[in-house]
Amino acid sequence: MAAVAVGLSAVGLVGAPAAQAQGQAGACLVVQNHAGRTTTVSMNYPAGYNGEWTIYPDDLSVLLYDGVAIKSPTGDFNIQKDSDLQAVWNYEGNRDHDKGCNGSWVVTLNR
Known part of the structure; x- marks a missing residue:
């Protein structure tokens, strides 16, 4: 599994739909890209x-x-994503404890 660092981009997500997860204090965020494109x-x-x-x-x-x-x-968590992508959220309580997380929300982005 790769870790993705923040990078600034000239491409904005203005007007893009939000996707959100709720609960599980101290959780981290994992993004899985099944959209078939960057x-x-x-x-x-x-x-x-x-x-x-x-x-x-x-x-x-x-x-x-x-x-x-x-x-x-x-x-x-509340993120902005490309408008044509669906977001499916799953909480994995045993994930990423080595990174200081109380589990992680995994958001899978699909077409």
Whole structure:
């Protein structure tokens, strides 16, 4: 599994739909790309994670910010994604404890 670090991009997600998960305090976020193309996500919540993440086809990645896994104090996540992609959320409680996570929300992006 690869970890994806934040990178700024000239391509914005203005008007892109949000996808969200709720619960599981201290959880991290993993993005799985089953869209068949490179895609980009950005973070609405938790706040303070500015920028966009590029997710390559078939990638399964813990999102990192400044080299650290993004963790939600409430367990809630709200991301912006490409408008034509569906988001399916699953919580995996045994995932990414080695990164300081209380499990991870895995959001799978599909066409």
